[in-house]
Amino acid sequence: MKTKKNKFYNGFQLLETQNIKAIDSIANLYVHTISGAKLLHIQNKDNDKVFSISFKTPPNNNTGVSHIIEHCVLLGSRKYKTKAPIVDMSKGSLKNYVNAMTFNDKTIYSISSKNNKDFENYMDVYLDSVFFPKFMKDKRIFMQEGWHYNINSNNDQIKYKGVVYNEMLSTYSSPMSKLKDLINLSLYPDTPYKYSYAGDPDYIPNLRYEELKEYYLKHYHPQNSYFFIYGDGDIQKYLKHIDKEYLSKFKKTGENINIPLQNKFSERIRLSDYYDILSNDDISKNTYLSMNFVIGEAKNVDIHLISLVLKIILTDKSTGILRNSLLNSGIGDNVICNIGSGKQIHLSIIVANAEISQKSEFEDAIYYSLSRIISTGIDKGLLEKSVNIIEFNLLENYGYATKGSIYNMLSLSSWLYDGHPTDILSFNYHIKMLRDKIKSNFFEKFIETNLLNNQHSSIITLEPRKLLESKRNSLQKKLEKHKESMDPNQLKLLIEENNELRTRQLTEDSKECIDTIPKLSINDINQTVPIHLQEIYKENNITIIYNNTCTQSVAYIELLFDTKILDCEEIKYLEVLTYLLGNLDTDTMTSYELSNAIYKSTGGIELLTRVYTDINNLDLYYPKMVVSSKVHSNKLLNMFYFINIIIKDTLIDNTTKIREILSTIKSKYQMTFNKFGDTFTSNRLTSYFSEPAKYQEEIKGFKFYWFIIKLIKDFDINSQDVIIKLNKVYKKVFNCYNLLISYTGDHVGFHEFMNHYEKALVGISNEKMEKLNHNFKAQQLNEGIMCSLSLQYISKGFNYKKLGYNYSGAMKVFQTIINNDFLYKKIRENGGAYGCKLLVQKNGNMMITSYKDPHLVRTLNMYNQTKIYFNNLNSESNILRNCIIGTISDLDRTLNPKASGIIKTSHYIRNITYTDLQKERDEILGVTVNELKEISNILQKVIDKNYLCVLGNNQKLKENETIFRNLIHLD
Numbered sequence: 024m025k026t027k028k029n030k031f032y033n034g035f036q037l038l039e040t041q042n043i044k045a046i047d048s049i050a051n052l053y054v055h056t057i058s059g060a061k062l063l064h065i066q067n068k069d070n071d072k073v074f075s076i077s078f079k080t081p082p083n084n085n086t087g088v089s090h091i092i093e094h095c096v097l098l099g100s101r102k103y104k105t106k107a108p109i110v111d112m113s114k115g116s117l118k119n120y121v122n123a124m125t126f127n128d129k130t131i132y133s134i135s136s137k138n139n140k141d142f143e144n145y146m147d148v149y150l151d152s153v154f155f156p157k158f159m160k161d162k163r164i165f166m167q168e169g170w171h172y173n174i175n176s177n178n179d180q181i182k183y184k185g186v187v188y189n190e191m192l193s194t195y196s197s198p199m200s201k202l203k204d205l206i207n208l209s210l211y212p213d214t215p216y217k218y219s220y221a222g223d224p225d226y227i228p229n230l231r232y233e234e235l236k237e238y239y240l241k242h243y244h245p246q247n248s249y250f251f252i253y254g255d256g257d258i259q260k261y262l263k264h265i266d267k268e269y270l271s272k273f274k275k276t277g278e279n280i281n282i283p284l285q286n287k288f289s290e291r292i293r294l295s296d297y298y299d300i301l302s303n304d305d306i307s308k309n310t311y312l313s314m315n316f317v318i319g320e321a322k323n324v325d326i327h328l329i330s331l332v333l334k335i336i337l338t339d340k341s342t343g344i345l346r347n348s349l350l351n352s353g354i355g356d357n358v359i360c361n362i363g364s365g366k367q368i369h370l371s372i373i374v375a376n377a378e379i380s381q382k383s384e385f386e387d388a389i390y391y392s393l394s395r396i397i398s399t400g401i402d403k404g405l406l407e408k409s410v411n412i413i414e415f416n417l418l419e420n421y422g423y424a425t426k427g428s429i430y431n432m433l434s435l436s437s438w439l440y441d442g443h444p445t446d447i448l449s450f451n452y453h454i455k456m457l458r459d460k461i462k463s464n465f466f467e468k469f470i471e472t473n474l475l476n477n478q479h480s481s482i483i484t485l486e487p488r489k490l491l492e493s494k495r496n497s498l499q500k501k502l503e504k505h506k507e508s509m510d511p512n513q514l515k516l517l518i519e520e521n522n523e524l525r526t527r528q529l530t531e532d533s534k535e536c537i538d539t540i541p542k543l544s545i546n547d548i549n550q551t552v553p554i555h556l557q558e559i560y561k562e563n564n565i566t567i568i569y570n571n572t573c574t575q576s577v578a579y580i581e582l583l584f585d586t587k588i589l590d591c592e593e594i595k596y597l598e599v600l601t602y603l604l605g606n607l608d609t610d611t612m613t614s615y616e617l618s619n620a621i622y623k624s625t626g627g628i629e630l631l632t633r634v635y636t637d638i639n640n641l642d643l644y645y646p647k648m649v650v651s652s653k654v655h656s657n658k659l660l661n662m663f664y665f666i667n668i669i670i671k672d673t674l675i676d677n678t679t680k681i682r683e684i685l686s687t688i689k690s691k692y693q694m695t696f697n698k699f700g701d702t703f704t705s706n707r708l709t710s711y712f713s714e715p716a717k718y719q720e721e722i723k724g725f726k727f728y729w730f731i732i733k734l735i736k737d738f739d740i741n742s743q744d745v746i747i748k749l750n751k752v753y754k755k756v757f758n759c760y761n762l763l764i765s766y767t768g769d770h771v772g773f774h775e776f777m778n779h780y781e782k783a784l785v786g787i788s789n790e791k792m793e794k795l796n797h798n799f800k801a802q803q804l805n806e807g808i809m810c811s812l813s814l815q816y817i818s819k820g821f822n823y824k825k826l827g828y829n830y831s832g833a834m835k836v837f838q839t840i841i842n843n844d845f846l847y848k849k850i851r852e853n854g855g856a857y858g859c860k861l862l863v864q865k866n867g868n869m870m871i872t873s874y875k876d877p878h879l880v881r882t883l884n885m886y887n888q889t890k891i892y893f894n895n896l897n898s899e900s901n902i903l904r905n906c907i908i909g910t911i912s913d914l915d916r917t918l919n920p921k922a923s924g925i926i927k928t929s930h931y932i933r934n935i936t937y938t939d940l941q942k943e944r945d946e947i948l949g950v951t952v953n954e955l956k957e958i959s960n961i962l963q964k965v966i967d968k969n970y971l972c973v974l975g976n977n978q979k980l981k982e983n984e985t986i987f988r989n990l991i992h993l994d
Contacts, residue, residue: 026051032259034266035062045417045451046430051258052444058270059246062262063434063444065253065427071119071917072254073427074146074261075133076153079249079280079439080125080242081215086230087169087222088238090125091187093132094168095235096243097123099157100148104536106527107847108148111540114843115905117141117547119917120425127207127220127365128282129439131432133251135425137917142256143264144541150269153243162232163524167852169235170227171524172517174506180499181506183228184877190857192224192813193875197697198298198311199373202485206315206363206371209292209481211285216365245273247280249438253427282366282440285317285479292481299491301811301977304994306487308376312355312385313483315371318473321364322442328413328453329469330368334360335409336466338372340687341606341618342405348392349374351679354381356686366440370474375690379486386482393475397467405615406461408622410454415626415653417450418577424919491811495978528853537901545904548911550948552940555927560777564760564789567780570767570927574920577626578659578768578776581928582650582666582783585761586632587794589752591721594797595730596752597648598722601630602684603675603749610672614680617668624661626653628669634719635932636866638939641824644715645932646722647763648756653921656772663783670757671786675749678742685735692728696993700816700974701860701872707806708818708972709868710799712825716868717799725808725993732994759789763932767924803988807973807980810993814856815975817882820870821968823961832910832946834863837958839906839913845892846871849885854878861889861962865935869965879973879983886966893959896952903952910947 026037035053043050048067055062080089097109105111113121120135132149136142158164165171170185194200208217219226252261300309318333319326337345338360346358355374363369374385416422423429430448438444447453460466474480509517556571586597605621605628608614621628629651637643650670654662675681696703706724709716720726734745762784766776824830841861850859850873857875859882862868871886896902918926929935973980974993984990 031056033262034271035262041445043445043448045449046426050445050448053262055245055266055270057275058273059275060248060250060270061438062250062252063438064258065251065430066258067253067255069254069426070137071135071425071427072137072142072256073120073133073135073251073425073431074142074149075131075251075428075431076149077129077131077249077251077435077439078153078242079128079247079282080130081128081280081282082218082220083215083238084229085219085223085226086234087187087191087219087227088230088235089130089242090221091165091169091230091235092239092243093123093125093130094187095158095164096152096156098164098168099161100151101155101157102151102539103148104157104539105532106852108152108540110843110847111537112145112148113909114839114902115542115908116145117543117908117912117915118145120428121145125221127216129435131435133428133431135427135917138543138547139256140547141543146261147264147268148541150265154245154269156239159236159239163527165232165235166520166524167528169230171521172502172505174514174518174521176518177514181502183502184855185227186851186855186857187222188224188227189814189855189877190875191222191227192877193697193857194221195224196812196814197694198485198487199694201296201298202311202313202373202483203361205294205296205483205485206313206369206481209294209483210315210317210363210369210479211365211367214283214285214366216285241278242280244276245270246275246278249435251427251431251434253430284320285367287317287479290478294481295484295486297486297488299494300487300489301491302489303992304487304489304811306489308356308378309487310377310379310381311373311375311483311485312377312382313371313373313485314386314389315369315481315483316474316477317367317369317479318477319368320440321366321368322437322440324437324442324446324453325456326368327436327447328457329466330362330370331413332406332409332457332466333370333470334362335412336401336405339618342408342615344396345372345389345392348388349385350683352384352388354385354388356683357690364436375694376686379484382484390475393470397471397475400464401466402619403461404619404623406466408619410457410461411622412627413457414450414454417454418575419626419919422919422921424917424922492978525853528848542901542905543908545907545948548908548948549915550944552937552944553915554937557927557931559931565762565764567777568763568765568928568931569773570765570924571770571773572767572920572923574768576656576769576772577653577920578656578766578772579653579921579924580651580662580776581765581925583633583647583763583765583928583932584650584756584758585794586646586648586756588755588758588792590795591797593748593752593755594646594718594721595727596749597632597756598727599685599688599731600648600749600753600756601632602688603681604630604669604673606684607677607680608674609668610674612668617665621665624654624658625665628652628662628665630669632722634715635929636715638865638933638935641822641867642714644718646718656768656775659772659775660779660782663779666783667785667787673753675753676746678746681746681749682735682738682742685731685738689728689731689735692731696810696974697812700812701818701874704808704816704818704972704974705820705862705870705872707808708820708870708970709822711803711805711970711972712801712822713866713868714797714799715866718797755792757787758792759784759787760791763928765924765928767920767927803970805969805971805988807975807984807987807990808993809977809980809990810974812974812976815876815879815882815973815979816872816874817876817879817971817973817975818870818872819883819886819966819971820868821965821970822867823869823965824867826961826964828961830865830867831954832943833950833954834958835910835914835943836903836906836947836950837955837962838863839910840902840955841889843906843909844902845889849888850876850882854881854885856882869962879975879979880986883971883986887963890959890963893956896955903950903955907947907950911944914944
């Protein structure tokens with residue numbers, strides 16, 4: 024159907040149409056005349072359709088009200104009557120992506136699916152959830168997701184409980200979270216950005232249910248909404264449904280949600296505060312320093328892109344001018360640049376792990392560097408590198424597999440503030456603008472105006488203080504005092520409220536409620552595994568894997584070097600090398616010159632380590648050092664040249680630079696534990712009984728982190744020994760014998776690759792080297808790793824193959840059911856943890872891990888109850904059918920070309936064949952309840968082995984020390 028500007032279509036007026044060549048799409052901008060809703064339709068041939076509805080939700084205090092509403096609206100609605108419709112939909116959906124996200128001024132609900140029926144189902148569930156949510160009439164939903172006083176009897180200790188409360192308690196264990204709040208407070212004191220949008224746990228308990236409802240009514244009106252629809256779907260059908268079922272029931276209120284601009288400052292703001300650490304933590308070198316500048320309005324797309332250029336030229340790990348200046352001055356051990364989003368964009372230069380005495384030095388170093396940039400000018404090569412990085416990110420959709428989801432985010436970055444939603448999507452024009460500006464001194468002038476001479480700025484100092492235990496004790500005393508202040512009737516009512524909440528949580532949804540959830544049929548599933556085009560070539564002991572995929576002339580190349588040739592002592596240095604190579608000088612180029620040259624011609628070269636496990640043999644694994652790059656296929660020769668330099672000519676002798684990089688690694692890991700604690704504990708757990716996992720622990724886990732701490736501590740004494748060992752590993756690992764090379768791209772590029780790939784290997788040894796058996800000792804350590812985190816990451820499991828069982832596709836269905844039903848209800852809904860999952864791997868590892876969990880003993884007890892759950896499962900249950908569909912959906916999820924190539928290459932290395940994949944799918948489709956019950960018996964035997972690892976709160980772990988064989992400190 025051809026549409027015309029200013030015409031009306033199902034209640035929507037088409038305001039404009041635009042051809043956007045950069046993303047090969049037609050953009051149509053609509054407004055719903057009755058309700059005032061805005062809608063952007065991106066029309067193209069992509070069958071991975073995206074629907075999103077967003078609301079402008081600036082905070083009005085620190086209680087996290089918009090974040091809590093995001094959680095609450097998804098827990099039942101007018102049409103969809105189960106306790107968690109989106110979760111229930113996911114059990115039997117073919118979606119590629121589903122998420123809800125709260126930001127500092129907006130909340131986004133987004134889904135994508137290639138299946139038309141599934142897409143329309145999700146669209147309607149989201150619409151009904153946001154416009155007619157059940158929580159407006161059921162306070163228990165607010166109590167569960169937000170916060171409540173938790174008490175079960177008169178004699179119980181009173182506590183705060185709630186999913187968002189617990190999530191933010193964990194988030195605020197990181198000083199970076201508090202620092203970001205302080206930055207916003209300092210720069211935007213007269214706007215909503217001064218508040219903690221996700222919720223400060225000290226303030227979340229101030230939020231009242233009536234305030235939550237008032238905020239919802241004001242901010243979730245269609246007039247304040249931004250619809251986004253992407254892909255090849257029937258837009259007129261969607262508009263008709265949205266109008267008839269939802270928007271036609273609302274009229275404009277006349278009330279607009281406006282976010283004010285912060286007026287410019289006449290002088291810089293200086294702000295100091297503290298974050299709390301444990302009494303036995305080191306207070307030295309733990310201060311965070313930050314200098315922050317407001318540089319323009321977000322609706323100006325050029326300002327957005329310029330800020331990204333500044334981030335690279337100032338703080339890139341190889342060439343960052345400010346980064347090098349600060350680290351060379353010994354100020355901190357890690358430099359971070361954050362681009363703050365919102366109506367106004369700010370740029371923050373943050374130094375982690377500094378001394379408080381370095382505050383003036385920090386400020387002086389920044390201004391000295393900025394002044395020098397202005398007087399001497401910015402290297403044109405560095406600017407070209409920066410623009411190329413940004414262009415590659417936009418071309419690759421920032422790595423998102425679902426293009427529409429990132430286009431939605433980009434459009435909102437200007438649309439929300441009355442800018443044009445498609446400006447940034449026409450990025451070819453803006454990239455050209457950036458390149459044109461390189462020819463002049465534009466960037467130097469921009470830095471002079473917006474950084475050096477900008478008074479709309481702030482300096483933040485965040486110091487540690489040893490009051491964490493005291494703060495926790497004060498909180499408990501506050502709660503005890505609150506309990507004492509209640510009269511018997513108030514206490515009785517509170518206990519009754521908690522009982523009602525538990526009743527809701529423990530009561531299964533009725534059949535009538537379950538039947539309201541839209542369902543797909545088994546017939547909607549592809550019965551066969553999609554055929555992946557892969558060709559294998561062998562040349563001179565080198566195996567070349569060609570993954571034939573359409574990548575729009577971008578080639579993805581990985582060189583996978585065998586590291587089984589390294590002994591137990593040498594493998595510890597592998598991961599260190601991945602940080603060093605490319606960031607050290609070479610025989611012919613400085614690291615600065617090398618980095619600029621690489622990004623001028625390619626999308627970058629990175630090094631990483633991976634450990635592949637054999638699908639057929641539990642004891643076989645294949646550890647690799649991976650050199651990964653992406654490049655336009657007409658510049659493959661340039662990429663080969665730079666790879667050769669990195670793997671052959673790097674000079675590993677600069678002790679100052681190596682010490683700096685070691686400190687950066689340490690700082691990076693410290694910031695990662697709070698976000699990915701479940702990954703660290705699950706890998707540490709499997710290292711107790713699995714040799715591949717033990718290898719992985721040595722190069723990426725807690726063991727590696729502790730190795731880095733020791734290297735730094737002894738570096739002054741042992742620096743030369745460290746350099747000798749690094750050089751030894753460097754020379755051994757880059758060896759062509761048994762080398763694998765993976766190419767993902769089109770046939771034209773592959774032909775060019777085959778003609779020239781050997782240029783990457785000129786001068787590299789081809790000596791046959793013996794593979795070593797490491798014979799790691801299996802130990803059931805059962806560790807409690809203590810730290811200052813407020814919550815826990817709890818992993819328990821074992822290897823079912825060691826118990827005599829084999830993998831089957833039925834185990835994937837079992838995993839889906841456990842995760843989306845039992846664990847969701849018991850650990851998140853009822854227990855208050857942010858998440859929990861069972862992971863079943865083909866190599867035999869089976870483990871359950873909770874995420875940001877307030878409990879310990881209770882959670883471990885819940886892990887033991889999965890068998891009881893499956894004993895009650897029957898063959899007529901909708902759960903089984905839905906979870907078969909959901910499991911296939913996970914297997915068929917959309918991947919970006921790079922990720923697709925990595926998985927196909929992994930299949931080759933692990934000896935996973937098409938026959939194996941089809942057999943797995945057949946087992947999934949044919950799974951029976953009896954098979955699931957048998958797998959529940961396997962899981963019970965795995966749990967009974969009592970292998971566990973926990974990262975968490977030092978006090979909680981000490982109180983339950985009998986659970987563990989070893990209690991150790993993270994630092």
